[in-house]
Amino acid sequence: MPRFRTFACCWIGCVLLYAGVGELFAEEIRPSERLLPNTTQGFFAVSSVEKLNEHWNKTQLGHLMADPVMEPFTKDVRRQFEDRWSGVHERLGLTLKDMEGVPGGDVGIGLIAPESGKAALAIVMDVTGKLPQAQKLLEKVTKNQLKRGAKRSELKIEGCPDVVIQFDLPEPEEEKEAEKSNLHDGADKAPAEGDSAEGDSAGDASRGLAPGDSASDGPANDKPAAGGDDSAETTSEILTDDAAADEPAAVEKSDTEEADADAGLVAEKSSARQAFYCLTGNLLVVADDLEVLKGILGRKTGDTDDSLADLKPFRIVMERCAMDYDEIAPQMRWFLSPLGYAEAARAATPANRRRKGKSILEVMRNQGVGAIQGLGGLADFSSEGYELIHRTAVYAPKPYEKSMKMLVLPNRSEFTPQDWVPRDIATYTTLYFDILNAFDNFGPLFNELFGQGAKGVWEETKQSLKLDPDGPQVDLREDLIKHLGQRVSMLTDYRLPITTTSERLLFAIEVTDAEAVAKAIEKLLKDDCTVKRREKDGHVIWEVVGEESPEIKAPEVDFGFGAPPPIAPARPPKKEFDPWEDDEPKPLLPHAAVTVCKGHLFVASHIDFLLKVIAPEKEPGLLRDDVDYQLVTAEIEKFEPKEKCFRFFSRTDEEYRPTYELIRQNKMPEGETMLARMLNVLFGEGKKGTPRAQKIDGSQLPEYQVVRRYLGPAGMQISSEKDGWFLKGFTLSKEAE
DSSP states (O other): OHHHHHHHHHHHHHHHHHOOOOOOOOOOOOOHHHHSBTTEEEEEEESOHHHHHHHHHHSHHHHHHHSGGGHHHHHHHHHHHHHHHHHHHHHHOOOTGGGTTOOOSOEEEEEEOSSTTOOEEEEEEEOTTOHHHHHHHHHHHHHHHHHTTOEEEEEEETTOSSOEEEEEEOOOHHHHHHHHHHHHHHHHSOOOTTOOSOHHHHHHHHTTOOTTOOGGGSGGGGSOOTTOOTTEEEOSOOOOOHHHHSOOOOOOOOHHHHHHHHHHHHHHHHHOEEEEEEEETTEEEEESOHHHHHHHHHHHHSOOSOBGGGSHHHHHHHHHHHHTOOSSSOSEEEEEOHHHHHHHHHHHSOGGGSOSSOOHHHHHHHTTGGGOOEEEEEEEEEETTEEEEEEEEEEOOSOOOGGGGGOOOOOBSOOOOOTTOBSSOSEEEEEEOOHHHHHHTOHHHHHHHHSTTOTTHHHHHHHHHHHOTTSOOOOIIIIIGGGEEEEEEEEEEEOSSOOTTOEEEEEEEEESOHHHHHHHHHHHHTTOTTEEEEEETTEEEEEEOSOOOGGGOOOOOOOOOOSSOTTSOOOOOSSOOOGGGSOOOOOSSTTOEEEEETTEEEEESSHHHHHHHHSOSSOOOBGGGOHHHHHHHHHHTTSSSSOBSEEEEEEHHHHTHHHHHHHHTTOGGGOOSHHHHHHHHHHOOSSTTSOOOOSSOOTTOOOHHHHHTTOOEEEEEEEEETTEEEEEEEEOOGGGO
């Protein structure tokens, strides 16, 4: 999920920051989902760039970004979008600047899996009324591609009256160096008895290369276009390497040489890149796979049933969102097939950039997450009386298997903040979750993560906690989980002055037997040398005061997909990632404080926030009486369905403050906020635990008081439905207060 956000944000940034303004002319151009294939795994589209820009400029965030005091920040954000788009540029040769002023209507981008283990990228663009700009784009792209060393040719495809421009793209220098390094590593290995000392030459010969030639200089560029057939004819001459055309003599190879040769072939195939452009009528299609492009052109006029719009999960998700939508056309729409997208993203990432260890993809597949067949939605700026309004549907038909069974979120009607929730917090989330059911189905996931998939590891762990004479002797299910209710709440706040450790979190789980839960917590924590027992106003509090002993650390599991964005070819690192050399991950709540009181089990990130909630120095105002909260609640109460399983409230001018201040101090990478940690995972460079370099220079940002007046309250609800979940959220204008 976090990678699709990056994927979508790149495209939103593109259309908001660069798209020009042009007059739209009525013409029947099929929407993107009717052009892209049903093998599309990730999709994002804008119905009208002009309309999106117009509505964005009406929002308070749009006004903020247009404020002269934000110009340095805006420029840095623009640069960030360009950086995030750089991978797409590597694959397609298309920059954000190239597309400025070109879209005349619907624009869509898709990450496609044409076949197993393969990924393709395609952009479809309605250029109605913008044909001169589209022609200039092709001229500019051609000039830039030739300058980069690409080879240009033209193809004629049956059924398409216009030519397809093909670019054979050069291999990035960094990847050439990586391949040479791999070859050298193989050469450094001691040869087996009887092997020739000219192992590299033999390996080159086995790949059709003359001794001394680089693997990247082989015949890859001389091969036909990917997926080409008789319907695609080359109409301009492409230079060929005469030497590479000769069939090499058979050479006997050792197992080591055979492996090196196979690795060389894989690297050679993965590094051969092509980009295809076709401007036909008012449609501009850009893709890095010829068969994908052919399919798109075929759907332009033909009646087919193999488009993304015909895919059942896509259709169900969009129909569910449309049931709640009264506007003519959404400004933005998106779709994701979770496992399919993860597989395509992995295929799009060069092998030397894929992290070692077990990936989240493997875990999800093994745990039945494939039941989530699709999720997607609609979003609009400055619409229906909101700054932002968004709808998301998740299609996940039952029955569920393994740990997917944990996701039982019953709908309820009571969401009023409890009488201990103070007014002055940043966010408040409350949801209903069947904790006992989740516990009973947690075993397969635990076995997968910590038992390498072996059965019985979870049962052995529970028995050890229950029976080990040196352990806490707690029956987790009967002594603790059984006495927890289903309502779970989370609060966030921060401490002034803003530092890297300012953010505060608190989780509260309703309990049905407070005494039983308190006893179980005491058994679990009383003998832990890293936990200290405290008392405050009659409340027993268990506070973590030291880090976990290294002897009892759980095995580390790597959940990486590889370096983002997965839609583009990543450049290889100078040193391959090695999980065994990485620093140990930090605990999520290194200063946690736990107590049972007020009918809840409380777990806070810091004891000061816990005390603010359970033992305030003076009688606090309550969130339920807050004007912002009441405004958001009034809007949510208008939504259908009336029953929901989740409700969220945010005072965004408070929620975003720690992040903004850390950016302004150029300390965001060092932050311990949830957002900072997420960004370090997504954009980190080098070892885990090593802060990434800050991407945005915040030194010229204005004081936060200038910014906060543009940030209104926000809310969201989720409802459990027969075949999944439906989410609806919004942001209010500050003026609504």
